[in-house]
Amino acid sequence: MSILKAGPRNALTDIAGLLVGNASDERLKSGVTAIVCEKPCIAAVHVMGGAPGTRETDLLSPENTVETVNAIVLSGGSAFGLDAASGVQANLRARGIGFELGGQVIPIVPAAILFDLINGGDKDWGTYPPYRELGFEAAQNAVTEFATGSVGAGTGAMVATLKGGLGTASTRLPNGTTIAALVAVNAVGTPLIGDSRHFWAAPFEIDSEFGGLGLPHPMPGDATDLRIKFRERNHPSANTTIAVIATDAVLTKAQAKRLAIAAHDGFARAIWPAHTPFDGDLIFALATGASGKAPAMDDWIDLGAHAASTMARAIARGIHDAKPAKGDLLPVWSSLG
Amino acid sequence: MSILKAGPRNALTDIAGLLVGNASDERLKSGVTAIVCEKPCIAAVHVMGGAPGTRETDLLSPENTVETVNAIVLSGGSAFGLDAASGVQANLRARGIGFELGGQVIPIVPAAILFDLINGGDKDWGTYPPYRELGFEAAQNAVTEFATGSVGAGTGAMVATLKGGLGTASTRLPNGTTIAALVAVNAVGTPLIGDSRHFWAAPFEIDSEFGGLGLPHPMPGDATDLRIKFRERNHPSANTTIAVIATDAVLTKAQAKRLAIAAHDGFARAIWPAHTPFDGDLIFALATGASGKAPAMDDWIDLGAHAASTMARAIARGIHDAKPAKGDLLPVWSSLG
Numbered sequence: 017m018s019i020l021k022a023g024p025r026n027a028l029t030d031i032a033g034l035l036v037g038n039a040s041d042e043r044l045k046s047g048v049t050a051i052v053c054e055k056p057c058i059a060a061v062h063v064m065g066g067a068p069g070t071r072e073t074d075l076l077s078p079e080n081t082v083e084t085v086n087a088i089v090l091s092g093g094s095a096f097g098l099d100a101a102s103g104v105q106a107n108l109r110a111r112g113i114g115f116e117l118g119g120q121v122i123p124i125v126p127a128a129i130l131f132d133l134i135n136g137g138d139k140d141w142g143t144y145p146p147y148r149e150l151g152f153e154a155a156q157n158a159v160t161e162f163a164t165g166s167v168g169a170g171t172g173a174m175v176a177t178l179k180g181g182l183g184t185a186s187t188r189l190p191n192g193t194t195i196a197a198l199v200a201v202n203a204v205g206t207p208l209i210g211d212s213r214h215f216w217a218a219p220f221e222i223d224s225e226f227g228g229l230g231l232p233h234p235m236p237g238d239a240t241d242l243r244i245k246f247r248e249r250n251h252p253s254a255n256t257t258i259a260v261i262a263t264d265a266v267l268t269k270a271q272a273k274r275l276a277i278a279a280h281d282g283f284a285r286a287i288w289p290a291h292t293p294f295d296g297d298l299i300f301a302l303a304t305g306a307s308g309k310a311p312a313m314d315d316w317i318d319l320g321a322h323a324a325s326t327m328a329r330a331i332a333r334g335i336h337d338a339k340p341a342k343g344d345l346l347p348v349w350s351s352l353g
Numbered sequence: 354m355s356i357l358k359a360g361p362r363n364a365l366t367d368i369a370g371l372l373v374g375n376a377s378d379e380r381l382k383s384g385v386t387a388i389v390c391e392k393p394c395i396a397a398v399h400v401m402g403g404a405p406g407t408r409e410t411d412l413l414s415p416e417n418t419v420e421t422v423n424a425i426v427l428s429g430g431s432a433f434g435l436d437a438a439s440g441v442q443a444n445l446r447a448r449g450i451g452f453e454l455g456g457q458v459i460p461i462v463p464a465a466i467l468f469d470l471i472n473g474g475d476k477d478w479g480t481y482p483p484y485r486e487l488g489f490e491a492a493q494n495a496v497t498e499f500a501t502g503s504v505g506a507g508t509g510a511m512v513a514t515l516k517g518g519l520g521t522a523s524t525r526l527p528n529g530t531t532i533a534a535l536v537a538v539n540a541v542g543t544p545l546i547g548d549s550r551h552f553w554a555a556p557f558e559i560d561s562e563f564g565g566l567g568l569p570h571p572m573p574g575d576a577t578d579l580r581i582k583f584r585e586r587n588h589p590s591a592n593t594t595i596a597v598i599a600t601d602a603v604l605t606k607a608q609a610k611r612l613a614i615a616a617h618d619g620f621a622r623a624i625w626p627a628h629t630p631f632d633g634d635l636i637f638a639l640a641t642g643a644s645g646k647a648p649a650m651d652d653w654i655d656l657g658a659h660a661a662s663t664m665a666r667a668i669a670r671g672i673h674d675a676k677p678a679k680g681d682l683l684p685v686w687s688s689l690g
Contacts, residue, residue, distance in 0.1 A: 205658075278628060317581055
């Protein structure tokens with residue numbers, strides 16, 4: 017319903033210089049999504065969930081030295097999925113991509129995981145989990161036209177009452193800057209309003225990109241009752257939404273952190289509830305600088321607001337794009353009556 | 354529309370042991386709100402806006418020593434308003450309320466301010482601003498039945514196209530815990546949907562507490578277009594929403610921080626956009642422990658979610674309760690056609 021326009025792909029790869037690769041294991045019901053930077057990108061992170069799982073995020077603090085990264089990894093597998101960054105590093109090193117120091121090439125690859133260990137997949141992997149190899153494959157697969165829904169880090173994702181998924185969206189701001197989001201949605205809460213098929217993110221939808229249903233009318237009386245994944249089973253950490261917000265604007269590392277903070281309002285607008293103590297909700301920010309334009313003071317209002325709106329849309333699109341698979345514990349959005 | 358119930362006052366003072374006092378100066382178009390703790394309260398803060406103005410917030414970090422506070426101050430006056438805490442301290446010291454050390458009584462009084470210096474009020478106060486004395490008066494006025502709307506820290510508040518105000522709300526959770534919010538709403542963005550009278554917070558409304566209009570149908574096509582206070586005048590820091598979320602549950606200082614984080618989703622749900630680089634948006638958390646009950650793991654879902662929903666309702670109620678005054682630059686909600 018917005019008057020804003022999406023970019024040509026309505027995807028993270030509308031930011032020139034960013035590539036996205038998925039690796040999915042259907043038997044495992046899990047996977048890895050790698051965001052590869054063709055040139056090093058300014059990066060930051062902001063964590064708001066109470067149960068995060070991360071790697072190389074201290075490096076991203078504005079006061080620390082390294083300012084750019086070569087890739088970001090979103091992975092299933094809970095704490096085991098942090099191995100995916102090792103695979104991405106190995107792939108990038110083989111291609112000569114990384115931070116150079118004394119003749120060595122060190123790919124800088126921050127990573128975050130979501131919990132998908134209790135989702136009907138076969139987790140009997142022996143001594144070492146398969147995420148390192150999935151990470152290598154995801155980096156190898158990095159392209160501009162990538163799949164969404166039940167792929168990559170979204171393969172085994174679930175929300176309160178549905179399959180989750182990998183979603184993406186982009187926005188061209190009036191000043192020519194592009195902002196784009198990629199998110200693996202596995203929240204404890206729900207992206208839907210009550211028991212309806214309507215998305216909380218509906219006010220931000222562009223061109224029926226997630227079904228064009230708008231908001232329900234009248235609003236269901238139980239719209240804000242809590243619908244919580246696995247509540248009866250009491251798995252408090254079985255959740256997490258992890259994302260990347262990216263722009264072609266020229267940002268400092270501290271400004272990228274501000275963009276990551278702003279994008280969290282997209283979680284709040286698209287998921288109810290979000291940012292719980294049992295979600296590891298976090299957002300990485302990437303700034304390629306490819307537009308050559310640093311935002312003026314006043315540009316920050318639009319940049320922050322549409323970091324949030326683009327993220328909200330990407331969340332709804334991830335759920336919208338989910339596909340059924342053998343052994344699923346929950347239905348997909350497209351199957352709802 | 355929610356099935357939840359508000360507490361008997363639908364106010365912060367539904368948390369036994371918390372009192373609220375306002376001091377307002379109509380000529381100044383500004384004022385102070387003091388939240389006084391009858392017994393020392395566990396406290397925390399979480400800052401998400403890019404332009405905060407605060408005092409005694411480092412003390413609130415979970416790793417620092419002092420765990421309880423005697424009052425919280427929300428004030429107008431931008432950086433000058435931080436003097437309000439001095440007045441509250443003087444008032445509490447005279448009453449013998451504070452942290453005792455070697456026979457001295459030191460009231461611990463964290464404070465935050467909002468920017469209301471360009472709102473039609475007379476700011477020609479001579480050498481020293483009047484906030485110290487307003488703070489003293491606010492603490493003196495602390496009671497269980499307090500006014501909302503254009504009073505205290507909300508006296509001179511504005512949002513994008515309307516007068517702002519001081520709002521409050523409470524929720525009785527199914528497990529008997531009470532959670533309550535108090536907020537001075539002065540955001541750069543808007544609590545209303547497009548040009549309508551409808552509040553973004555509508556899905557969370559209880560018993561028509563802010564007009565009972567629900568969401569507009571159909572949703573206006575420009576619902577998410579940015580409406581920004583003073584955009585043409587380019588005063589990037591002329592904003593800020595500051596709040597307290599409180600509960601009678603038994604929380605640690607670190608858990609109080611988690612409650613403050615969760616309550617920020619209420620800003621995101623009630624204001625568009627929120628958390629901009631030009632808002633000093635922040636939330637203090639207070640836990641009295643009066644219920645004697647520490648939340649179990651699973652209780653945290655409800656506690657966090659309704660920290661957000663209660664905050665969203667308090668924001669809408671603050672705007673709803675605003676009253677017109679001489680020299681106002683913007684209309685009040687109740688005057689909208």
